[in-house]
Amino acid sequence: MTNPIPRKKISLRRTLHNKLVHIARHPLLYLMLIPGLFFLCIYKFWPLYGLQMAFRKYSIYAGSNPMDSIAKSPWVGTKYFVKLFRSAQFSLVLKNTLIINGMKIIILFPVPIITAIMLNEIRSAMYKKVLQTTIYIPYFFSWVMIFGIFYSLLGSYGMLNTLIVKLGGTRIRFFTSTETFRGLLVFTEGWRETGYNAVIYLAAIVGIDTTLYEAAKVDGANKWQQIWHVTIPGILPTVVLMLILKVGHILDTGFEQVLIFYNPAVYDVGDVIQTYVYRLGLGKMDFSQATALGLFNSVVAFVLIVGANTLSHKTLHRSIW
Amino acid sequence: MSRKKNKNSIPLDFSEKLVLGLSNTILTIFALVAILPCLNLFSKSVSIGPAVTAGFVYFWPNGFQLETIEYVLAKTSFLTSLKNTLIITVAGTAISMFTTITTAYPLSKPDLSFRKLFTLLYVISMVFFGGIVPAYMVVHTLGILDTYWACILPFAIVQFNMFIVKNYFEGLPSEVMESSAIDGANDLRTLISIVLPMSVPVLATVALLYAVNYWNNYFHAMMYTNSTAMRTMQLYLYDIISNSQAFAENLFTTSYGGTMSVNVTTDGMVASAVGLSIIPIVLAYPFIQRYMVKGITVGSVKG
Structure with missing residues (x-):
């Protein structure tokens, strides 16, 4: 019987290693994920970033483009x-x-x-x-x-x-x-x-x-x-x-x-x-x-x-x- | 009566007769409620003008003329909007199917690294929305307002549809894919020559879901486009219905083929335009019927 703590460490490292091996063996699978994730980030997650407009006095012309303007508009709290x-x-x-x-x-x-x-x-x-x-x-x-x-x-x-x-x-x-x-x-x-x-x-x-x-x-x-x-x-x-x-x-x-x-x-x-x-x-x-x-x-x-x-x-x- | 026949058709008892009678009657009424408004619309589009304005058109044409339909096709932007909608539907469905398949396939692999994390991203985006204004600002920032892209790319991947395909891929026998890998095929090769041919029904269903969504979309087209040249079918229809009074005035100021026809009425135009837009759906319906019923039952409830 080995000490449980090092064993856990080893298994953690091994899982990570296995994950990387899988990526190296199946690069195409991971490449395929890119288009979907790209659209997900732009059309689903980027608008979530835009939600802070609700806490700012948003002016569409404050920055170089409408999304940039968000960070340039002043906070107004609730x-x-x-x-x-x-x-x-x-x-x-x-x-x-x-x-x-x-x-x-x-x-x-x-x-x-x-x-x-x-x-x-x-x-x-x-x-x-x-x-x-x-x-x-x-x-x-x-x-x-x-x-x-x-x-x-x-x-x-x-x-x-x-x-x-x-x-x-x-x-x-x-x-x-x-x-x-x-x-x-x-x-x-x-x-x-x-x-x-x-x-x-x-x-x-x-x-x-x-x-x-x-x-x-x-x-x-x-x-x-x-x-x-x-x-x-x-x-x-x-x-x-x-x-x-x-x-x-x-x-x-x-x-x-x-x-x-x-x-x-x-x-x-x-x-x-x-x-x-x-x-x-x-x-x-x-x-x-x-x-x-x-x-x-x-x-x-x-x-x-x-x-x-x-x-x-x-x-x-x-x-x- | 022969014995054999008696055996096959056991006489119905009272409760069975009652249920059967009620079902037949009520469902026939439901079917009529579904179809009669459409018949009224088609009848209106070919009935003579005076009958239409007086409201004397029921479920069969009152008189017959094709001038209204000709007018809608020739003098309004019906054909431009049809072209726009066709482009958006065909290109959009192709792009969406590509993204959906390339996402669903890796996520269907049980040993994919970080599979739970990737799946979680799609689930989160399904239940938490940025809302109308931030979505508009994103499209604005990308500089694609008033283009076909604005009507397509926000739907490049619909999570729900992706999960339908993913669940289907997970149900395919893994031995076939393994043997293909042993034969030296890479993941892309396996997807194209083994997985996709085995998944035709679900792919047809999802392609239909996307196509119907693109074809019927009103809100996004309204929000993201503004020029007349970019107007889609649904925007055109909404305009013609809600501005039918303004169209009426136009009818009297512009001449139709030299002389004004009494047959071209505003109500007739609304009926013709909507009627024409129903035709493609009716033509595609046998296909829809075949794949959609299956699709609903696959997609609605996950066991």
């Missing part, structure tokens, strides 16, 4: 955060973000689950394929295209308003009314995402052991009981994982949709954190203030995502990374 947390606009956009994404989770979350369960019940393979394909296709449309489609359908002289007038109602301004705007966001989100999410649940349903259904049938379970006692418990881990992820991303989803759909008439109900960051930063050129709000958003989102992942790892032994 001035922009104090200003931010005191502003009425901050609580408004935070509230809107939570309400809109909360509504989406509460109303839309069960829809693809039910859709997948129903798709699994369809007997005709061909009709099942037709249904699945049709429900799935809107996922590949961009938000601008969906905006165009619904603008055409729900606009003042769109088909729906023609029908409403025919039935004796008055025209509804879906895009500019504060009463309908959030509903419009939730509906179009469901329109786009239901098929995509249903495919995920359908894959989980297909993975359920078919002997469980046979056993349930032998025990005299009818279709409802089979769905309730076999299908739903079978997909429950996937359901919980998806729910955790959705809640984890409650602050940072739906930005592009809002940016495209909203207009000044509905800012009170539709303006979310990211759209406000965008208008503040690239519209009003209030770069430091916008970065401060962006940083707040990133930190909270980070905590939520890591928390959600840890939770799913602990409870379900599954994680996204």
Whole structure:
């Protein structure tokens, strides 16, 4: 038996040596890593360095280029955060973000689950394929295209308003009314995402052991009981994982949709954190203030995502990374 | 009824009939909700002008004309924006696939030195974002604002897609790669002639994810480009939809083929432009359908 301390030292040195040997033997593997790391550093990590703008009075012309200007701008501490947390606009956009994404989770979350369960019940393979394909296709449309489609359908002289007038109602301004705007966001989100999410649940349903259904049938379970006692418990881990992820991303989803759909008439109900960051930063050129709000958003989102992942790892032994 | 037939089709009990009926009905409604808005749009783009402005177009064209589509193709920047988007999508997907494969392959090797550290870098960048303003300043500093590069390079590697490919590579039988190494092939040779041919389905899926992302991207194009010559499809569409009133005034001041046509309406133009942009997606859909379903199930949940 040797003394454990030198042994540890030797093994440490040996690991390092082994690592270097591996690099020397497989130089191509390490060369391959370069392009990815290069883009990662420039487009993902360099912006992180830029976050200090939130603590400086940033002037874009202070240095020789916009990133150089960061170090040349004076520190102001937490001035922009104090200003931010005191502003009425901050609580408004935070509230809107939570309400809109909360509504989406509460109303839309069960829809693809039910859709997948129903798709699994369809007997005709061909009709099942037709249904699945049709429900799935809107996922590949961009938000601008969906905006165009619904603008055409729900606009003042769109088909729906023609029908409403025919039935004796008055025209509804879906895009500019504060009463309908959030509903419009939730509906179009469901329109786009239901098929995509249903495919995920359908894959989980297909993975359920078919002997469980046979056993349930032998025990005299009818279709409802089979769905309730076999299908739903079978997909429950996937359901919980998806729910955790959705809640984890409650602050940072739906930005592009809002940016495209909203207009000044509905800012009170539709303006979310990211759209406000965008208008503040690239519209009003209030770069430091916008970065401060962006940083707040990133930190909270980070905590939520890591928390959600840890939770799913602990409870379900599954994680996204 | 013969005995054999009876055996194969056991009569449905009440609960089975009810579930089947409900499923058929509700899903048919869902499918109609998904497809009818698109039919309305296509109908609008070829219906006669007066019917469009009056709102009398449902799911079938009211009259027929192609002047609106001709107008959109000839008199607006539809074709320029289509060209820009095609360039960005093709070049972007090629660059992204190169970076994704060259990163995923080394990271899939269990004995790669500092493997955990490299992987951690990608995970960190996935969960912590610099935000809109710092990202803009980076692109500004690089001097690539208002170029194709600004719309491509920020997506040169999407971590999520890279992890899908990496996980797939890890699942390949290591014996094949080892035997290739014994035969004297270096890592690049093994990647190209052994690993890539075995990974066609996952590569097709990820290439599609990238291509759809480039094709549909609105926000980055809006943030990083400003000239009309650089306008992408999504920016063009947004402009034509949100400025349809301004377009309307233009229609009356500029003549179309010498005389103004009653058929070219603003709503018709919006419908035609969006309808034209849907066509490439519909054409690519059989391919998308084939690889995407698999891709979602590979990528969504890691066991």
